[in-house]
Amino acid sequence: MLRYLIPAGVFAILIGFFFLGLGRDKETLPSPLIGKPAPAFELPSVEDPTQKISSQDFAGRMYVINVWGSWCVGCRQEHDALMQIAQRGEVPIVGLNWNDELALAQRWLRELGNPYVGNAFDAEGRVAIDWGVYGAPETFLVDANGEIIFKHVSPLTIEIWERDFVPLIRASKGSGT
Amino acid sequence: MKIVVALMLLTFAVSPIFAIDIERAFEDDAQQARYERLSRELRCLVCRSETIADSNATLASDLRRQLRELMAAGKSDEQIMQYMTDRYGDYVLYKPPLAARTWLLWAAPVLFVLGGGIAAVIVIRRKSHLPEEDPADPGLGAS
Known part of the structure; x- marks a missing residue:
């Protein structure tokens, strides 16, 4: 009896491993920055490169950082959703323009509309590295204490926004911070 | 060419x-x-x-x-x-890094070799206890 039970048991364990592996999201990497202070930045603005935009401008407020580039297909895909989210006015969206060319970034905002309160021009990708960015589009939620409380990788939709971001925004605003 | x-x-x-x-x-x-x-x-x-x-x-x-x-x-x-x-x-x-979360990952090769070795020893032991000729198989040349 045992000689049949052992291989059957090993087989069952293997199947169990494979089955768990099937449902796992292997694309999204967990960010070690969740719950940590958002990395500071000071970069030229895309809209007017003679002006600076810095994390200090948003100190004490909850805001969203959205990483995008004119080369990024997923960013084009989520752009409508960002426009709608900006309309709702729950929280300001700050753009982090990543490894892009200024003229292309400006044209993007002109042609597709600008959902951002401001755009930081990170041509060398240094700020993106500080934020642990590995693939645009990425969207971070920073609370009023300046801590990153959520990160979403891949194009945003209104459904994702309402499911993952809105409850956190409500909770954070409700607690008076 | x-x-x-x-x-x-x-x-x-x-x-x-x-x-x-x-x-x-x-x-x-x-x-x-x-x-x-x-x-x-x-x-x-x-x-x-x-x-x-x-x-x-x-x-x-x-x-x-x-x-x-x-x-x-x-x-x-x-x-x-x-x-x-x-x-x-x-x-x-x-x-x-070797951590509590990753011990299985690091131990897996050792566990696989050990498991395979134990299985091999059991099979070889059992086979060596069997009689030289299988009574159920008359073998070549038998008619």
């Missing part, structure tokens, strides 16, 4: 001559060797199965620049790896 020659020439297309990161980063040989070793221990997070030394993704070249700058600033290997994992997590390391 021409096709054969063309195919043979094609093999040169994958030669290391076309490596991604060919420019020397440091004058000093020891530093250069250290740079090459470290860039092979860091994962390119865009193209997951490549190190930052092998990848031509923008992120990989940005991370190589970061690595050069950290080395030039005199940071130790530990400090550099800490810098990377602070931003990207353990996944950026090609060699995962």
Whole structure:
């Protein structure tokens, strides 16, 4: 009896491993920055490169950082959703323009509309590295204490926004911070 | 014949001559060797199965620049790896750290060899106790 039970048991364990592996999201990497202070930045603005935009401008407020580039297909895909989210006015969206060319970034905002309160021009990708960015589009939620409380990788939709971001925004605003 | 020659020439297309990161980063040989070793221990997070030394993704070249700058600033290997994992997590390391979460990963090869060895010993022992000739099988030559 045992000689049949052992291989059957090993087989069952293997199947169990494979089955768990099937449902796992292997694309999204967990960010070690969740719950940590958002990395500071000071970069030229895309809209007017003679002006600076810095994390200090948003100190004490909850805001969203959205990483995008004119080369990024997923960013084009989520752009409508960002426009709608900006309309709702729950929280300001700050753009982090990543490894892009200024003229292309400006044209993007002109042609597709600008959902951002401001755009930081990170041509060398240094700020993106500080934020642990590995693939645009990425969207971070920073609370009023300046801590990153959520990160979403891949194009945003209104459904994702309402499911993952809105409850956190409500909770954070409700607690008076 | 021409096709054969063309195919043979094609093999040169994958030669290391076309490596991604060919420019020397440091004058000093020891530093250069250290740079090459470290860039092979860091994962390119865009193209997951490549190190930052092998990848031509923008992120990989940005991370190589970061690595050069950290080395030039005199940071130790530990400090550099800490810098990377602070931003990207353990996944950026090609060699995962030995921790409570990863013991099974590290122990797996040993466990597999042990399991296989035990199974082999059991089978060999049992077989060696069997009689030389299988009474159920008359064998060749029997009629």
